[in-house]
Amino acid sequence: MSNKRTVIVIGGGLGGLAASMRLAHGGREVVVLEKNSRVGGKCDQVSWEGFRFDLGPSVLTLPMVLDRLFADVGLRREDYLDIERVEPGCRYFFPEGSRFDSPGGVEAFCEAVENFAPGEGKAAERFLAYGRRLWEVSEPFFLSNPLDWQALRRFRPRHVSGMLALMRPGSMHRVVRAHFRDPRLIQLFDRFATYNGSEPYRTPSAFNVIPYVEIAFGSWRCRGGMYALAEALSRAARDLGVRIETEIPVRRVRFSSNEDRVDGVEVEDGSVREAESVVVNADAMSALTGELLAGHPRAQAWRTARQTEEPSSSGYVLCLALNRRYSELAPHNIVFCRDYRREFDELFRRKKPLTEPTVYVSAPAKCEAAMAPAGKEGWFVLVNAPSGGGAENVWNGYDEQIIGLLRDGPLRLEPSNVLWRWTRAPHDFRQTFNAWKGALYGASSNRLSAAFRRVPNAGCVRGLHFAGGSAHPGGGIPLVLLSGTIAANQILAGCGIK
Numbered sequence: 001m002s003n004k005r006t007v008i009v010i011g012g013g014l015g016g017l018a019a020s021m022r023l024a025h026g027g028r029e030v031v032v033l034e035k036n037s038r039v040g041g042k043c044d045q046v047s048w049e050g051f052r053f054d055l056g057p058s059v060l061t062l063p064m065v066l067d068r069l070f071a072d073v074g075l076r077r078e079d080y081l082d083i084e085r086v087e088p089g090c091r092y093f094f095p096e097g098s099r100f101d102s103p104g105g106v107e108a109f110c111e112a113v114e115n116f117a118p119g120e121g122k123a124a125e126r127f128l129a130y131g132r133r134l135w136e137v138s139e140p141f142f143l144s145n146p147l148d149w150q151a152l153r154r155f156r157p158r159h160v161s162g163m164l165a166l167m168r169p170g171s172m173h174r175v176v177r178a179h180f181r182d183p184r185l186i187q188l189f190d191r192f193a194t195y196n197g198s199e200p201y202r203t204p205s206a207f208n209v210i211p212y213v214e215i216a217f218g219s220w221r222c223r224g225g226m227y228a229l230a231e232a233l234s235r236a237a238r239d240l241g242v243r244i245e246t247e248i249p250v251r252r253v254r255f256s257s258n259e260d261r262v263d264g265v266e267v268e269d270g271s272v273r274e275a276e277s278v279v280v281n282a283d284a285m286s287a288l289t290g291e292l293l294a295g296h297p298r299a300q301a302w303r304t305a306r307q308t309e310e311p312s313s314s315g316y317v318l319c320l321a322l323n324r325r326y327s328e329l330a331p332h333n334i335v336f337c338r339d340y341r342r343e344f345d346e347l348f349r350r351k352k353p354l355t356e357p358t359v360y361v362s363a364p365a366k367c368e369a370a371m372a373p374a375g376k377e378g379w380f381v382l383v384n385a386p387s388g389g390g391a392e393n394v395w396n397g398y399d400e401q402i403i404g405l406l407r408d409g410p411l412r413l414e415p416s417n418v419l420w421r422w423t424r425a426p427h428d429f430r431q432t433f434n435a436w437k438g439a440l441y442g443a444s445s446n447r448l449s450a451a452f453r454r455v456p457n458a459g460c461v462r463g464l465h466f467a468g469g470s471a472h473p474g475g476g477i478p479l480v481l482l483s484g485t486i487a488a489n490q491i492l493a494g495c496g497i498k
């Protein structure tokens with residue numbers, strides 16, 4: 001017989017921890033089972049000789065989502081975590097040699113654009129006003145709530161212009177190109193499609209809300225590095241009474257004998273844990289296509305419906321411990337490639353390590369000296385990489401290629417300054433976190449129906465819920481926190497499949 005008040009959360013990623021906090025506050029007995037030795041999932045960290053490297057997210061957007069998560073469970077975020085705004089939000093290096101510092105705040109951003117590319121400031125104003133209209137409808141209708149017909153009841157006349165913006169035909173790129181003439185600004189705004197692992201030439205234009213969010217609400221970081229966020233959530237969860245067990249891989253979700261509801265999970269050692277509800281924070285696409293939900297007929301139907309999904313992109317991570325500081329770097333930097341079309345062609349169609357990728361470099365010691373030993377600097381380097389089950393050996397030597405690009409590019413990295421290096425390739429994401437095909441954000445948003453096709457938070461069987469980057473509303477820190485909250489609220493309200 002199942003314990004009627006127990007909820008098991010499979011996976012201690014940020015979405016799972018958020019769900020566990022909300023559920024414990026709502027009076028449930030909550031157990032988080034995490035297969036790895038620490039929680040946080042893709043929000044991960046590695047240290048070496050006084051250097052601290054975040055291995056996953058480095059930019060926190062929409063900090064109010066985080067504050068609301070804490071406030072909703074009666075806690076103060078400030079008691080668990082310090083966050084600070086990062087300026088400039090990003091430093092962009094363009095192939096022809098120019099560079100642009102992107103400030104936070106719409107007005108400051110548009111002014112900076114006008115100085116950088118005279119005549120384009122007004123275009124930036126129009127583009128961000130369109131982004132604001134997108135935000136005003138996507139937040140209440142798509143992000144903070146489950147995607148269902150109930151959403152229509154929230155519709156008010158003031159939402160009309162946002163809905164029209166949302167329905168604007170074409171891709172992100174097409175709408176960007178309709179606003180800007182300067183190819184550098186087109187490349188800059190196209191880049192935001194990669195925030196959910198997609199390509200700008202196919203992702204629906206509504207995703208142009210992403211640059212608006214980052215510019216209007218700013219780019220933030222956590223003191224101590226982004227891993228401090230995972231630590232803060234797990235500490236808050238424990239304070240609320242959640243039991244977190246690590247090194248407990250769950251083999252499968254168990255169902256009642258007539259298969260109409262969940263009744264617990266079976267862990268790898270064969271033991272059974274009973275529960276009234278299960279929240280799958282493990283990658284939803286992996287759960288549907290793998291052993292976790294194998295055998296249940298309704299999961300089979302969901303799996304079939306998603307057979308044609310294209311995975312989002314993966315990433316290749318390279319951490320470099322350097323024996324000096326580089327003054328030309330900001331905390332976040334993008335060194336753009338010369339041919340963005342080729343980058344996405346190699347990423348999504350040719351599925352090969354990118355020949356000359358756009359390179360992202362984060363240097364957290366620029367904001368917080370304690371992230372590296374005195375006079376030294378740690379770089380977290382990230383490039384887009386194809387997801388899928390390709391051969392692992394294609395990544396052999398890729399770190400040398402990236403170091404070569406950094407040496408020859410505007411950052412002028414001297415390879416002899418590298419004291420230590422560490423890499424994580426797409427197959428590592430698959431093996432370490434059970435990420436579906438190594439993709440960082442579940443299915444890509446490369447088609448018009450993408451937002452409607454994500455795995456919903458209420459699962460196909462009573463008591464089964466999904467929270468995390470490949471479930472609704474999507475990947476990225478604020479969205480997975482919202483995903484956890486939505487799934488938990490559904491359980492507390494007794495919604496889902498009856």
Ligand SMILES: Cc1cc2nc3c(=O)[nH]c(=O)nc-3n(C[C@H](O)[C@H](O)[C@H](O)COP(=O)(O)OP(=O)(O)OC[C@H]3O[C@@H](n4cnc5c(N)ncnc54)[C@H](O)[C@@H]3O)c2cc1C
Nearest residue numbers: 011013015035041042056057058059250282468469476477
């Ligand atoms: C390199 C990189 C850079 C990123 N940059 C940013 C950024 O700058 N800003 C931003 O907002 N987002 C960024 N993201 C995205 C963000 O990190 C993720 O969307 C988010 O952390 C995912 O959270 P999640 O809740 O989906 O859980 P995940 O991180 O996917 O964690 C799921 C957990 O479930 C566990 N698990 C899986 N299967 C089982 C099982 N069978 N039993 C038990 N446990 C299991 C896994 O071990 C893992 O701990 C980045 C991601 C990566 C990888």
